[in-house]
Amino acid sequence: VKLAIDIGYRHIDGAFVYYNEHEVQHDIVIVGYSPIGTCRDESWVNVSSPPLLEDPLLNAIGKKYKKTAAQVALRFNVQRGVVVIPKSFNPERINENFQ
Known part of the structure; x- marks a missing residue:
């Protein structure tokens, strides 16, 4: 996973769509x-x-x-x-x- 993130890939779930790439990359959990x-x-x-x-x-x-x-x-x-x-x-x- 780290290698994929390092070369530019993001979470398979589509982090780009939800604008939470930073959170996914740094294992930050979002709370509602x-x-x-x-x-x-x-x-x-x-x-x-x-x-x-x-x-x-x-x-x-x-x-x-x-x-x-x-x-x-x-x-x-x-x-x-x-x-x-x-x-x-x-x-x-x-x-x-x-x-």
Whole structure:
């Protein structure tokens, strides 16, 4: 792996696409502390976009696989190697986050 990185290759998973080549090269693990969403303040998010859990694409993917938009978002990050730390006070959602 070191030789491949030294000569310019990057993670087989496509680090270039996700702009995390530096992290992959240096074995840095990315952590998502609020991977399902955050406050809707315009200083944090583009308020003209739908909230993450209302995103039409996430919901369409979820419907296809019989999952919720939250489960799709979590899975996307897990598959990219991101450590996800979702939070919820709702027992149903807490259970859902583990599925």
